[in-house]
Amino acid sequence: MAEPPWLTDEELAAWMRLVALVELLPGVLDSQLRRDAGLMHFEYYVLAMLSEAPGRTLQMRDLAARTNATLPRLSHVVRRLEDRGLVTRAPCPDDGRATNASLTEAGWAKVQETAPGHAATVREHVIDALEPGQVRQLREIAGRVLARLDPQGRMAPAYTRYDAAADRVAGRPTGRGVDQ
Known part of the structure; x- marks a missing residue:
């Protein structure tokens, strides 16, 4: 079995900052x-x-x-x-x-x-x-990681309920068919 690739310096720097934030x-x-x-x-x-x-x-x-x-x-x-x-x-x-x-x-x-x-x-x-654009990026990055950590969406009701309102404020279509 092949050894998984090590983190690059940039990946390690990002990861260690995330660990510090979580702590x-x-x-x-x-x-x-x-x-x-x-x-x-x-x-x-x-x-x-x-x-x-x-x-x-x-x-x-x-x-x-x-x-x-x-x-x-x-x-x-x-x-x-x-x-x-x-x-x-x-x-x-x-x-x-x-x-x-x-x-x-x-x-x-x-x-x-x-x-x-x-x-x-x-x-x-x-x-x-954060700048406003970074808040949006944080939401998107967190969403991508959450999709891997919580693929069944167990915690989704706790964090997705705000998506439609955030998308409306940002002028993006909600993708839900109805406004909530």
């Missing part, structure tokens, strides 16, 4: 969210995914897919959020074997209170570091 960004997000909301980034992400779901409710397996979490990890986090009154769990009425997680009114209030500071942190550390 540093979660800490920046966690720090802001802990300081401002008493939440870890993953906890906020769970609340945000529930806030965007119909009825602010998702089956635990769907929430796990959208957050790229194992069910045991998600159950632990949801239990902590439940203890804080931000989330409830209940049997799924459509599938007795499944459990739904729902955002409470207190959870919705926490998302609304937390979102502006979180968006400001994302803007400060990522978006404002």
